[in-house]
Amino acid sequence: DTEVTQTPKHLVMGMTNKKSLKCEQHMGHRAMYWYKQKAKKPPELMFVYSYEKLSINESVPSRFSPECPNSSLLNLHLHALQPEDSALYLCASSQGRPGGAYGYTFGSGTRLTVV
Amino acid sequence: GQQVMQIPQYQHVQEGEDFTTYCNSSTTLSNIQWYKQRPGGHPVFLIQLVKSGEVKKQKRLTFQFGEAKKNSSLHITATQTTDVGTYFCVNTGTASKLTFGTGTRLQVTL
Numbered sequence: 001d002t003e004v005t006q007t008p009k010h011l012v013m014g015m016t017n018k019k020s021l022k023c024e025q026h027m028g029h030r031a032m033y034w035y036k037q038k039a040k041k042p043p044e045l046m047f048v049y050s051y052e053k054l055s056i057n058e059s060v061p062s063r064f065s066p067e068c069p070n071s072s073l074l075n076l077h078l079h080a081l082q083p084e085d086s087a088l089y090l091c092a093s094s095q096g097r098p099g100g101a102y103g104y105t106f107g108s109g110t111r112l113t114v115v
Numbered sequence: 116g117q118q119v120m121q122i123p124q125y126q127h128v129q130e131g132e133d134f135t136t137y138c139n140s141s142t143t144l145s146n147i148q149w150y151k152q153r154p155g156g157h158p159v160f161l162i163q164l165v166k167s168g169e170v171k172k173q174k175r176l177t178f179q180f181g182e183a184k185k186n187s188s189l190h191i192t193a194t195q196t197t198d199v200g201t202y203f204c205v206n207t208g209t210a211s212k213l214t215f216g217t218g219t220r221l222q223v224t225l
Contacts, residue, residue, distance in 0.1 A: 033213070042203055042215035043158065090157055098213065103148055103160030 001026045006091050006107035014115055015081060021110045023074040023091030029105070031098045032074045034066060035090040037109075043090055048098045049074060055098060081114045088112075119144075119206050119216040127222040134194050136219035138187040138204035146207045147180055147187045152218075153200040161189075163207075194223045 004025045013019050023032065030051050035043035047066045048056035054066065063085075065077040074091055088109045095102040119140050128134050138147065146165045150158040162171055164180035164187060171178045177190040187204055204216040 040220075042218050044215075045213050048213070092158075101146070101163065101165070103163060104150075104158075105160065106157040108157050 002105065004091055004093055004105050004107035006089075006110050008110060009108065010111050010113075012113045012115060013078065013081065015083070017081075018077070018079045020078065021076040021089055021091075021112075023076075023107055024072055025093045025105070026072055027093065027095075027105065028071075029093035029095055030071060031094045031096065032068065033092040033094075033098075033104065034074070034076055035092065035106075037088045037090055047076075050098050078112075081112075083114050086113045119204060119214050121202075121204060121216040121219050123219055124217065125220045125222070127224070128194050130196060130223055130225050131193050134191045134198070134221055136189050136202050136204075136221075138189075138216050140185050140206065142185070144180075144184050144187070144206050148205045148207055149178060149187075149189055150203045150205060150215075151200045152203065156200070158203060191221075194221070196223050196225065199223050 007022045032049045034046040036046055037043040045058050046060045049068045052068045052071055063080050067075040088111050090109045091107040092104040094104045122137050146163055148163045149161040151161055152158045162178050164178055167184050168182045169180040175192045179188045189202055191198055201218045201220045203218045206214045
C-alpha cells in the first residue's frame with residue numbers, strides 16, 4: 001500500500017458545526033502533516049506529527065485541532081470555522097523524521113466549504 | 116521568514132516546446148524537492164536534490180541545484196499535454212520549516 005487515504009473527499013459545514021477530517025497511511029511512515037491549500041496558491045503547512053507527537057504547529061487557530069491516535073492515523077477536528085477556512089486540506093506522510101531525505105506522499109485531499 | 120520564489124508564475128507553451136521553471140531563495144536552501152500538481156489533483160513527489168551543483172534527469176525532465184544552494188531549476192524538453200500542471204519546489208531538510216515555493220503553472224496546447 002503506497003497511498004495516503006483521506007476522507008471525506010468533500011465536506012460542506014456550517015459555522016456552528018463540528019466535523020473531523022481523517023487521514024490514513026499504511027506505509028510505516030512516522031511523519032505526518034496537515035496542509036491547507038487555497039485556490040491557485042501553494043500548500044501551507046499547518047501541523048507536523050513526528051512519531052505520533054505534535055512537533056510543529058504553524059500558529060494555526062484553535063478552531064483546528066489535530067490528533068494522531070496511532071502511527072497510521074491522523075485526524076483534524078474542526079469547530080466553529082469561518083467561511084475563509086474553505087480550502088483543500090491535504091494530508092501527507094514521509095519516512096523518518098520531518099524534513100528528512102524522503103519525498104512526501106500526499107493524499108487526494110478534502111475539499112472543505114464553510115457556509 | 117524564508118521565501119522561496121518561483122518564476123515564471125505561469126507559462127503557456129505549444130506541445131513540443133521546452134519549458135523551464137526557476138526556484139530562488141534569499142537564503143541557503145537545505146534540500147530541494149520538486150512536486151507536480153495536476154489541475155484538481157494533489158502534489159506528487161518528483162525528485163530530491165541534496166548536493167550543491169547536483170543535476171538529475173528523469174526522462175524529459177532535468178533538475179538542477181545551484182552551486183550556492185540558493186536556487187534550483189526544472190527543465191522539461193519537448194513538452195507534452197500530460198505535463199500540464201503546477202510545479203512546486205519545496206525546501207526541506209530542516210524540521211522547523213517545510214516551505215513550498217510559489218509554484219509555476221504550465222499549460223500545454225496542441
